[in-house]
Amino acid sequence: MIEVAIRHRQGALDLAVAFDSGARVTALLGRSGAGKTTTLNIIAGLIRPDSGRVALGEHVLLDTDKGINLPPHRRRVGYVFQDARLFPHLTVRQNLVYGARRSGRPREEVERDLEHLVSVLGIAPLLLRRPANLSGGEKQRTAIGRALLAAPAILLLDEPLSGLDMERRDEILSHIEALKRETSVPMLYVSHLPHEVERIADAVVRIGDA
Amino acid sequence: MYFAKYIANRAASKNGGAADDAGKNVLSDIAAFLQFGPDEVRAIELSLRVAFCAMLLSLPLGIVVALLLARGRFFGKSLLNGLVHLPLVLPPVVTGFLLLIMLGKRGMIGAPLEHYFGLVLSFRWTGAALACGVMGFPLMVRAIRLSIEAVDRRLEQAAATLGAHPATVFFTVTLPLSLPGILAGMILSFAKAMGEFGATITFVSNIPGETQTLPLAIYTMTQIPGGDSGALRLTLVSVVISMAALLVSEYLARRMSAPQVMA
Numbered sequence: 001m002i003e004v005a006i007r008h009r010q011g012a013l014d015l016a017v018a019f020d021s022g023a024r025v026t027a028l029l030g031r032s033g034a035g036k037t038t039t040l041n042i043i044a045g046l047i048r049p050d051s052g053r054v055a056l057g058e059h060v061l062l063d064t065d066k067g068i069n070l071p072p073h074r075r076r077v078g079y080v081f082q083d084a085r086l087f088p089h090l091t092v093r094q095n096l097v098y099g100a101r102r103s104g105r106p107r108e109e110v111e112r113d114l115e116h117l118v119s120v121l122g123i124a125p126l127l128l129r130r131p132a133n134l135s136g137g138e139k140q141r142t143a144i145g146r147a148l149l150a151a152p153a154i155l156l157l158d159e160p161l162s163g164l165d166m167e168r169r170d171e172i173l174s175h176i177e178a179l180k181r182e183t184s185v186p187m188l189y190v191s192h193l194p195h196e197v198e199r200i201a202d203a204v205v206r207i208g209d210a
Numbered sequence: 211m212y213f214a215k216y217i218a219n220r221a222a223s224k225n226g227g228a229a230d231d232a233g234k235n236v237l238s239d240i241a242a243f244l245q246f247g248p249d250e251v252r253a254i255e256l257s258l259r260v261a262f263c264a265m266l267l268s269l270p271l272g273i274v275v276a277l278l279l280a281r282g283r284f285f286g287k288s289l290l291n292g293l294v295h296l297p298l299v300l301p302p303v304v305t306g307f308l309l310l311i312m313l314g315k316r317g318m319i320g321a322p323l324e325h326y327f328g329l330v331l332s333f334r335w336t337g338a339a340l341a342c343g344v345m346g347f348p349l350m351v352r353a354i355r356l357s358i359e360a361v362d363r364r365l366e367q368a369a370a371t372l373g374a375h376p377a378t379v380f381f382t383v384t385l386p387l388s389l390p391g392i393l394a395g396m397i398l399s400f401a402k403a404m405g406e407f408g409a410t411i412t413f414v415s416n417i418p419g420e421t422q423t424l425p426l427a428i429y430t431m432t433q434i435p436g437g438d439s440g441a442l443r444l445t446l447v448s449v450v451i452s453m454a455a456l457l458v459s460e461y462l463a464r465r466m467s468a469p470q471v472m473a
Contacts, residue, residue, distance in 0.1 A: 044371050045370075045371075046367050046370075046371070071370070071376075072367070072370035072371050073370045073371075073372075073373050073374055073375055073376070073379075074373075075371075076373070077371060078371065078372075079368070079371040081364070081368060083364075085362075085364055085365055085367075085368040087365060087368075087369070087383060088365075088387070089386045089387055098369070098372055098374070098382075099372030099373050099374075102372065102373040102374050102375075102378065103373055146372065147371075147372070150372045150373050
């Protein structure tokens with residue numbers, strides 16, 4: 001489903017990643033500084049690599065040989081950032097539907113998906129609040145919901161558990177497992193912790209010398 | 211203080227120094243003092259019109275220029291920056307004179323403007339608004355630019371990954387997050403327009419009812435015998451309007467930032 005073959009130099013980082021995965025949840029495992037986040041940024045189109053190719057099935061996102069490089073907003077790649085990056089001027093609900101409103105999907109469909117996701121992620125009581133007064137775990141769950149509501153072809157998760165305490169980690173992991181059951185979006189899950197990866201990933205790609 | 215002394219003096223002289231009666235007459239004296247002459251009312255009305263037009267018309271261009279300076283990478287950026295800031299460093303009279311040369315009836319821009327569009331700026335209130343807009347432009351651009359630079363670009367990246375076109379990102383993320391700076395820029399531009407003197411009098415002269423804004427009217431009144439009370443009245447009006455603008459902007463800024471501050 002996802003094919004990645006990229007080469008990128010940036011400062012001390014010399015990144016060469018090549019993998020091909022059709023699994024529901026693919027983990028990118030590697031020590032910090034190995035270039036995991038850079039790889040996700042390249043897939044999302046936020047960084048242009050020196051050379052390489054990224055494709056989702058038939059949909060080519062990047063091919064430096066053919067001069068193809070789709071801008072981020074045309075890639076349909078959902079991205080859950082490590083720091084959530086919720087819009088501070090919008091409520092949780094407005095954050096959630098931000099991408100859905102640009103996707104051109106019918107309103108009723110979005111509302112139905114919203115209701116479903118909100119219950120799977122357990123964020124119903126937060127809908128009218130602003131991101132500034134959410135806890136770390138609540139922010140992360142909202143960010144996951146926001147990315148999924150844009151109906152992405154793939155969901156990138158960049159260490160969504162970092163900065164959370166053990167209990168919250170377990171809670172978010174359960175939510176991600178629930179998403180795996182309840183939705184059909186393939187996920188690319190970045191982590192540096194093997195036991196976390198073991199729990200949810202169907203395939204593992206190692207980056208660097210981890 | 212001057213105001214109080216003035217009222218007291220007037221009351222005292224009217225009543226031939228009878229201090230007891232002075233108290234009773236102060237109120238009616240204040241009422242008499244606040245009787246605005248037709249020229250004064252026109253100056254107030256004109257000043258407000260000029261200041262609002264200057265602020266509102268320079269706002270779209272101000273946002274575009276601020277965005278270019280904050281984010282753009284292009285040849286001649288420092289030139290644009292210098293040009294925008296020129297009215298801040300030049301003597302206002304020089305700016306007014308440059309406007310007169312360029313936009314006057316025979317100016318290289320003014321002549322075609324009149325010929326093709328029938329638009330005359332020199333010696334009209336529209337010209338006063340333009341002069342005020344130009345003088346306030348660097349202040350407006352500076353405030354907006356700083357707030358655009360303070361917007362977290364990672365939020366814009368997040369919006370892009372959610373399928374938002376760059377223009378949509380600008381209108382739904384960048385612009386709302388820079389609103390406090392835009393508001394500050396508007397107030398600065400308005401305040402500058404309310405106080406502008408040099409460029410206005412040079413470009414559009416000092417015509418009562420057409421180009422005589424508050425500062426010009428105050429100046430004129432101080433030049434004629436017995437004009438003090440009129441000058442004082444307009445000074446009070448000036449203070450009230452400027453304070454009101456400041457309070458409104460503070461209130462709006464607090465209301466807008468409140469949800470984010472609650473963290």
